[in-house]
Amino acid sequence: MTAVTSETRAVRTIALDLPEWPGHRAGQHLDVRLTAEDGYRAERSYSIASAPGEPPAITVERLDDGEVSPYLTDELRPGDQIEVRGPIGGYFVWEARNDFSPLMLVAGGSGIVPLRSILRHRERCASSVPVRLLYSARSLADVIYRAELDGQSDGVEVIYTLTREQPEGWTGHTGRVDGALLAEVAWPPDRLPLSFICGPTPFVEAVAAGLVGLDYPPAQVKTERFGATGGR
Amino acid sequence: MSPVTRGFHGRRRQPEGSEGRIPPGQYVTEDFPVLSAGPTPHTPLDQWTFSIRKDGATRRSWTWDEMRALQDETVTADIHCVTRWSKLDTQWQAVSIDTLLDQVDQDASYVLAFCDGGYTTNLPVADVTGGQAWLAFGYDGEPLEPEHGGPARLLVPHLYFWKSAKWVRGLELLDTDEPGFWETYGYHNYGDPWREQRYEGD
Numbered sequence: 001m002t003a004v005t006s007e008t009r010a011v012r013t014i015a016l017d018l019p020e021w022p023g024h025r026a027g028q029h030l031d032v033r034l035t036a037e038d039g040y041r042a043e044r045s046y047s048i049a050s051a052p053g054e055p056p057a058i059t060v061e062r063l064d065d066g067e068v069s070p071y072l073t074d075e076l077r078p079g080d081q082i083e084v085r086g087p088i089g090g091y092f093v094w095e096a097r098n099d100f101s102p103l104m105l106v107a108g109g110s111g112i113v114p115l116r117s118i119l120r121h122r123e124r125c126a127s128s129v130p131v132r133l134l135y136s137a138r139s140l141a142d143v144i145y146r147a148e149l150d151g152q153s154d155g156v157e158v159i160y161t162l163t164r165e166q167p168e169g170w171t172g173h174t175g176r177v178d179g180a181l182l183a184e185v186a187w188p189p190d191r192l193p194l195s196f197i198c199g200p201t202p203f204v205e206a207v208a209a210g211l212v213g214l215d216y217p218p219a220q221v222k223t224e225r226f227g228a229t230g231g232r
Numbered sequence: 233m234s235p236v237t238r239g240f241h242g243r244r245r246q247p248e249g250s251e252g253r254i255p256p257g258q259y260v261t262e263d264f265p266v267l268s269a270g271p272t273p274h275t276p277l278d279q280w281t282f283s284i285r286k287d288g289a290t291r292r293s294w295t296w297d298e299m300r301a302l303q304d305e306t307v308t309a310d311i312h313c314v315t316r317w318s319k320l321d322t323q324w325q326a327v328s329i330d331t332l333l334d335q336v337d338q339d340a341s342y343v344l345a346f347c348d349g350g351y352t353t354n355l356p357v358a359d360v361t362g363g364q365a366w367l368a369f370g371y372d373g374e375p376l377e378p379e380h381g382g383p384a385r386l387l388v389p390h391l392y393f394w395k396s397a398k399w400v401r402g403l404e405l406l407d408t409d410e411p412g413f414w415e416t417y418g419y420h421n422y423g424d425p426w427r428e429q430r431y432e433g434d
Contacts (some may be wrong), residue, residue: 035234036242043257043316067243067259075239083234088431090417091269201266205379208271218271218349225267 001080002055007144011110012073013049013059018084021056024048026121027093027114027196027224030056030086034068044068047113047198047224048087051120056086059144061110092196092224094118096125101194101220102187105133106177106207108199112144114224115196119149119156131156134185136177136203139165159185177203182210189215198224253310254318255425261317264380269413272378273348273399280383282367283402284336291405292336296383299367302327307366309389311396312425324387325370329360329403332367340405344412345386348399353412354421355388355395360403364390367400392423392430 003015024030033043046058062073076082092114094103103122105115112135122129137143139162149158161173161181173181187193195216197207204225211221246254254260283293294302307324344354359365368387369376376382381398388395394414415421420429428434 033234034237034240034242036240037236040242041234041257042240042242042259045315071237071240080238081235082237085431088418091413201379205266205272212271218273221271223268223270225265 001076001078001082003078004076007059008142010062010073011059011144012062013057014072014076015055015057016084018056022087023052024056024087025052025090025093025095026118028087028089028117029114030058030084030088032058032068032072033083033085034071035083042067045088048117049113051117051124053124054120056084059110059113059116092198092222094121094194094196096121096127096129098194099127099129100192101129102191103129103131104187104193104195104211104216105131106195106197106199106211107133107135108177108203108207109137109142110144111197111199111203111224111226114198116145116148118196119152122156123153128155132185132187133158134161134177134181135159136161136163136199138163140167140170177207177210179210179213182207182214186211186214186216189217193220195221196224197221199226201225250320253320255312256428257430258312258316258318258425261319263317264319265313265315265317266379267313267315267394268349268379268398269351270349274378275348275383275399275401277383281401282332282384284332284338284405285402286338286340286405291338292332293402294332299327299384300369302331305366307368307387307389309387311389311393314392314394314419314423314425314430318425322389323372324366324368325373326366326368326387328363329365329367329386330363332403333357333361336405338405340407342406342409343403344406344410345397345400346402346404347397348401351397351399351413353386353395353397354406354410354415355391356409356422357405359391360386360388364388368396390424392420392425394419395423 005013035041049059050057277296280296312318366387369384386397
């Protein structure tokens with residue numbers, strides 16, 4: 001581990017120096033293995049936050065009843081060694097050459113992490129594919145990568161919805177993502193969008209069903225979920 | 233042997249009575265997490281069929297009512313997801329795959345399960361016969377919910393749970409093995425949790 005960046009109150013980005021890393025694709029994940037002195041080990045998967053070509057990094061949200069995430073966010077120090085395996089997964093992946101389909105990215109909470117890898121990859125490849133990112137967070141303070149998202153270049157629209165708490169004078173969206181919000185902000189299906197949804201299971205279920213309800217072909221809706229069990 | 237991680241002690245030891253039931257690298261959960269690659273399909277029961285096919289031709293097909301008229305059983309099984317959760321003593325209402333395959337004259341070596349939504353997964357016939365695999369339509373005394381694979385999913389508890397295909401609509405009989413969905417995306421072709429066959433090359 002080379003550096004830790006505080007993203008929000010409960011979220012840290014952990015940069016890794018992996019000499020044998022074979023490179024990754026945007027949207028993939030890696031496995032972290034921690035081993036206690038008595039040989040007990042715990043392993044979890046984390047989405048890769050950096051773009052292909054950048055050093056691998058993961059962004060971890062501390063789950064208070066979790067086993068691995070509190071260690072990674074609170075205990076791990078630069079110079080510490082952890083075991084990592086990856087990259088893993090080949091379906092929830094965006095390739096810059098898929099530039100005929102506009103991207104509809106929908107994130108719930110820390111589900112933004114693999115989508116951020118996609119956004120950075122797009123920028124590094126100078127891709128002109130138009131992107132809309134709909135990001136549902138509890139409050140503005142819970143938005144991960146906020147400065148980076150607010151500084152997106154032409155062709156990337158970032159739309160927030162704040163579900164629990166809004167700053168005074170907030171004129172953006174509020175409440176959970178539903179069919180009405182998707183109908184307002186999602187690409188029309190005749191643009192043949194490719195969508196990536198990542199977040200907690202009920203969020204992903206609702207958004208995926210909403211996009212299919214807007215006549216998105218199910219095969220063009222890719223999903224990645226994490227459970228409430230500290231799986232990520 | 234893995235190197236010790238400085239400062240890591242681990243909190244979640246395995247629960248009492250689970251000795252010998254948790255494959256390596258797994259932890260026990262009380263929840264029932266959901267993992268799918270795309271939207272959840274909703275096929276009405278009056279349009280649902282389960283088919284056994286060979287070379288693209290249907291050899292035998294059951295409607296929902298015909299399937300439900302077959303002998304079913306309550307299956308209690310421990311299940312193990314490749315994302316590392318295991319759930320003990322899950323209870324299913326299900327028809328044995330033996331019951332279905334017994335109605336077809338076949339000598340295939342492999343099956344490719346096919347599903348609503350386009351998902352597939354491959355299994356040796358030896359792993360879906362002999363009382364090791366089921367077509368499950370009930371969970372915990374209730375109809376199986378769509379997000380968990382309802383109306384019906386495969387149940388092959390001795391392999392990682394991605395082999396227990398959700399929204400399954402049939403089996404294609406194969407003479408030679410053919411990788412399914414996750415098997416072409418870097419996951420192991422067979423998926424034995426006790427040998428920790430998570431990814432290609434394990």
